[in-house]
Amino acid sequence: MTIRSVDLRSDTVTRPTDAMREAMASAEVDDDILGYDPTARHLEEKMAKMMGKEAALFVPSGTMGNLICVMVHCEVRGSEVILGDNSHIHVYENGGISTIGGVHPKTIKNEEDGTMDLEAIEAAVRDPKGNTFYPSTRLICLENTHANSGGRCLSAEYTDSVGEIAKRHGLKLHIDGARLFNASIALGVPVHRLVQAADSVSVCLSKGLGAPVGTVIVGSSSFIEKAKTLRKTLGGGMRQIGVLCAAALVALQENLPKLQFDHKKAKLLAEGLNQMKGIRINVAAVETNMIFMDMEDGSRLTAEKVRKSLTDCGILVLPGNTSWIRMVIHHQITTSDVHYTLSCLQQAVQMIQECK
Numbered sequence: 347m348t349i350r351s352v353d354l355r356s357d358t359v360t361r362p363t364d365a366m367r368e369a370m371a372s373a374e375v376d377d378d379i380l381g382y383d384p385t386a387r388h389l390e391e392k393m394a395k396m397m398g399k400e401a402a403l404f405v406p407s408g409t410m411g412n413l414i415c416v417m418v419h420c421e422v423r424g425s426e427v428i429l430g431d432n433s434h435i436h437v438y439e440n441g442g443i444s445t446i447g448g449v450h451p452k453t454i455k456n457e458e459d460g461t462m463d464l465e466a467i468e469a470a471v472r473d474p475k476g477n478t479f480y481p482s483t484r485l486i487c488l489e490n491t492h493a494n495s496g497g498r499c500l501s502a503e504y505t506d507s508v509g510e511i512a513k514r515h516g517l518k519l520h521i522d523g524a525r526l527f528n529a530s531i532a533l534g535v536p537v538h539r540l541v542q543a544a545d546s547v548s549v550c551l552s553k554g555l556g557a558p559v560g561t562v563i564v565g566s567s568s569f570i571e572k573a574k575t576l577r578k579t580l581g582g583g584m585r586q587i588g589v590l591c592a593a594a595l596v597a598l599q600e601n602l603p604k605l606q607f608d609h610k611k612a613k614l615l616a617e618g619l620n621q622m623k624g625i626r627i628n629v630a631a632v633e634t635n636m637i638f639m640d641m642e643d644g645s646r647l648t649a650e651k652v653r654k655s656l657t658d659c660g661i662l663v664l665p666g667n668t669s670w671i672r673m674v675i676h677h678q679i680t681t682s683d684v685h686y687t688l689s690c691l692q693q694a695v696q697m698i699q700e701c702k
């Protein structure tokens with residue numbers, strides 16, 4: 347008997363749709379290192395236009411997109427970047443900006459909503475006169491939506507305020523926009539407005555949009571020229587990438603309109619979890635496609651026990667640590683999958699709590 351499969355580990359787990367596979371098979375391609383792959387060019391021009399920036403570049407991953415952007419902005423030795431202590435760049439990218447980029451991180455506490463306190467950001471900017479001892483601040487990084495805060499959205503106004511701090515101090519602003527489209531749909535604000543203050547943005551095609559591979563970075567033409575060279579240096583230059591970009595173009599067409607339904611399903615799941623004894627959840631904080639559920643102290647529930655029980659039902663989730671679990675909705679999760687997950691969770695919670 348085949349168990350139903352519901353993969354809530356991340357929005358990076360989607361499989362290419364038939365339309366994506368057909369587009370990949372028939373993609374017009376060329377060598378993107380010796381010249382330009384035409385399909386990649388088409389995607390890059392489309393993304394630059396959507397983001398309101400001069401140019402764009404396809405890169406293999408969000409991690410490489412962030413690394414390239416930080417390294418281009420911080421090309422002078424002794425550079426420092428101000429970023430969140432719970433940001434993806436700082437937590438999940440193997441310290442690449444330092445180990446590969448030679449850039450010093452200056453972390454500021456991420457607030458629950460994914461922002462960083464504006465005064466703390468400004469206070470963290472190094473005094474240019476003090477550089478005998480200190481690194482030189484060159485860049486501020488934001489993340490929208492903010493993954494480790496549960497997919498919370500940064501407003502355009504907040505981003506503009508950070509942009510003003512950057513301008514005041516002659517700094518650049520990069521946005522890790524892995525899930526920028528989720529923020530745009532949730533806020534009802536066009537992506538180009540959300541990133542208006544940014545000098546560079548990294549946008550993942552392989553998350554909620556459901557493309558199998560890829561990220562696009564956007565910025566000024568001169569910035570992207572430097573980024574293209576660095577992509578090659580890092581081994582990210584690829585040949586007939588039109589095969590991948592064709593899928594991304596389909597993803598933009600097919601799945602961008604579906605993000606709103608991912609958010610609705612996430613809310614439905616959160617509201618159902620909120621009814622369960624022993625589980626704590628902040629339903630209001632579920633703004634996009636992510637749900638963080640906490641096991642209440644004294645509830646006998648642990649993330650591992652719940653994860654194991656869900657796995658037995660064919661439901662895959664990622665424990666954050668011993669006491670919370672992350673679940674991420676994507677376009678291949680149906681409303682029926684959400685109801686199935688709630689029913690399995692209810693049984694799991696009851697069984698664990700009744701277990702002597």
Ligand SMILES: Cc1ncc(COP(=O)(O)O)c(C=O)c1O
Nearest residue numbers: 407408409410434489493522524
């Ligand atoms: C906020 C954020 N930024 C960047 C990345 C990195 O993307 P990739 O996994 O494609 O390297 C991720 C996760 O995948 C992410 O959640």
Ligand SMILES: C[C@@H](O)[C@H](N)C(=O)O
Nearest residue numbers: 355356357358438493
């Ligand atoms: C784990 C992290 O790298 C990935 N971006 C995710 O959110 O699933």
